[in-house]
Amino acid sequence: HCLIVATGNPGKVQEMSAYLAETPWELKLKPASLEIEETGSTFLENAALKASQVAAATGEWAIADDSGLQVNALGGAPGLYSARYGKSDAERIARLLREMEGQTDRRAQFVCAVAIARPNGSIAFQTEGICPGEIATSPAGAGGFGYDPIFYVPEYSMTYAEMPPDLKHRISHRGLAFAALLPELERLADE
Ligand code: ITT
Numbered sequence: 749h750c751l752i753v754a755t756g757n758p759g760k761v762q763e764m765s766a767y768l769a770e771t772p773w774e775l776k777l778k779p780a781s782l783e784i785e786e787t788g789s790t791f792l793e794n795a796a797l798k799a800s801q802v803a804a805a806t807g808e809w810a811i812a813d814d815s816g817l818q819v820n821a822l823g824g825a826p827g828l829y830s831a832r833y834g835k836s837d838a839e840r841i842a843r844l845l846r847e848m849e850g851q852t853d854r855r856a857q858f859v860c861a862v863a864i865a866r867p868n869g870s871i872a873f874q875t876e877g878i879c880p881g882e883i884a885t886s887p888a889g890a891g892g893f894g895y896d897p898i899f900y901v902p903e904y905s906m907t908y909a910e911m912p913p914d915l916k917h918r919i920s921h922r923g924l925a926f927a928a929l930l931p932e933l934e935r936l937a938d939e
Pocket of ligand 1 (some may be wrong): 754756893894896897902
């Protein structure tokens with residue numbers, strides 16, 4: 749079958765396409781005109797509603813990702829509002845660094861919820877991946893997208909943006925979510 753990748757974020761398109769490359773699904777991009785409002789109160793709800801609405805609108809299978817960065821010292825912010833925290837990646841990073849100024853508790857986690865919807869809009873599978881880390885005091889690295897230059901993973905002494913792509917893919921919030929999702933996608937290809 750054909751599977752619509754229901755995101756408007758080019759960084760996500762790239763990572764999701766890499767995870768999905770080995771599956772039997774033929775990937776298609778979401779029509780840019782199709783914008784879904786994120787009205788859910790959890791990452792899973794938002795992933796499900798994006799997948800479901802894009803599937804129902806196109807009559808094709810769809811996969812959506814809702815993700816965000818939760819910072820302990822900021823009470824979980826920006827969280828669900830990670831995309832709306834500023835107008836560009838640079839603004840979002842600058843704002844987060846500003847709000848974390850002088851803060852010694854730098855703990856944070858990246859969360860990724862993914863959902864697959866059938867052509868009728870019903871949810872076939874959903875799951876979530878979480879990667880713990882810290883907010884760096886200044887940006888480092890040129891890889892990845894979004895908040896990657898300030899998301900530091902102590903276990904590897906690197907930000908996401910400093911990691912070779914295959915390392916980020918293996919250990920990231922999205923990598924963990926897709927590890928659970930890929931076997932389901934194989935199964936659903938026969939549905
Ligand atoms: P879609 O809803 O169209 O998929 P979006 O960018 O609005 O795209 P979200 O609502 O899920 O996506 O917002 C997630 C925010 O977190 C957004 O600013 C992303 O750039 C950022 N983000 C998500 N995954 C990330 C990752 O792996 N590394 C860095 N930043 C990430």
